[in-house]
Amino acid sequence: xxxxxxxxxxxxxxxxxxxxxxxxxxxxxxxxxxxxxxxxxxxxxxxxxxxxxxxxxxxxxxxxxxxxxxxxxxxxxxxxxxxxxxxxxxxxxxxxxxxxxxxxxxxxxxxxxxxxxxxxxxxxxxxxxxxxxxxxxxxxxxxxxxxxxxxxxxxxxxxxxxxxxxxxxxxxxxxxxxxxxxxxxx
Numbered sequence: 001x002x003x004x005x006x007x008x009x010x011x012x013x014x015x016x017x018x019x020x021x022x023x024x025x026x027x028x029x030x031x032x033x034x035x036x037x038x039x040x041x042x043x044x045x046x047x048x049x050x051x052x053x054x055x056x057x058x059x060x061x062x063x064x065x066x067x068x069x070x071x072x073x074x075x076x077x078x079x080x081x082x083x084x085x086x087x088x089x090x091x092x093x094x095x096x097x098x099x100x101x102x103x104x105x106x107x108x109x110x111x112x113x114x115x116x117x118x119x120x121x122x123x124x125x126x127x128x129x130x131x132x133x134x135x136x137x138x139x140x141x142x143x144x145x146x147x148x149x150x151x152x153x154x155x156x157x158x159x160x161x162x163x164x165x166x167x168x169x170x171x172x173x174x175x176x177x178x179x180x181x182x183x184x185x186x
Contacts (some may be wrong), residue, residue: 003110003180005041005073010106010184012042016074017050017081017104018186024082025096042074047109049140049181050080052094055101062088065107067129067138073108105185107140112177118169123151126178128158130169137162141181 005013016032023030049065062084069076081104085094094102112129115121121128127141137158144154158176159168169176 003046003108003182005108005182005184009040009042010182013074013077013106013108014104014184014186017077017106020078020081021085021094021102021104022099024086025094025099030078043072045069045071046073046076046111048073048076048080049107049109050077050084051105051107052084053103053105053185054098055103058103061098061102062091062094064088065109067109067112077106077108103186105183107142107181107183110180110182112179115176115178118155118176119151121151121154121178123149123154125180127181128154129177129179130158130162130164130174131177132162132164132168132171132174135162135164137164140183141179142183 012033019030019032047065047067047069049063051063052061053059054061064080064083064087066076066080071079109127124145125141127139129138130136139154139158139161149157155169156166159166162168168174
């Protein structure tokens, strides 16, 4: 089964992420628009990342996500939006005056697939998740494209991200997974 999210579902997720952040800044309970389509992809448990970018310059202002989730996608996005705005340890909590210049990007993740042949990875299509010796690292599919990496650089950087030596993904005890992401933004 191919993983997909309609344009309408994307709009709903972006709207709810923004409402979550706005409500927190205004110290009120979020007021989410009703969605009666309980059979939509919004209610499938899957991982998601919410990235916040500040204009001008599109500089990163926060990014938090979960690789997998036991919550429906719509709930995962709400939780990750709040964490990206107020819980990313790399940044101070978002201030109300920053909200107008904030742009939200969501990456909804497909289920993971074990990667038996790293040379089959498609840069810009597959995200990577590496686990070895109690360490792990993840890179979303758009990262190597944004950084201009080729496949070898992408594979090396997933090792760096996990705090492991180069080529660690080749070790017999390494678990390398691929996934795809549907990435959309305001």
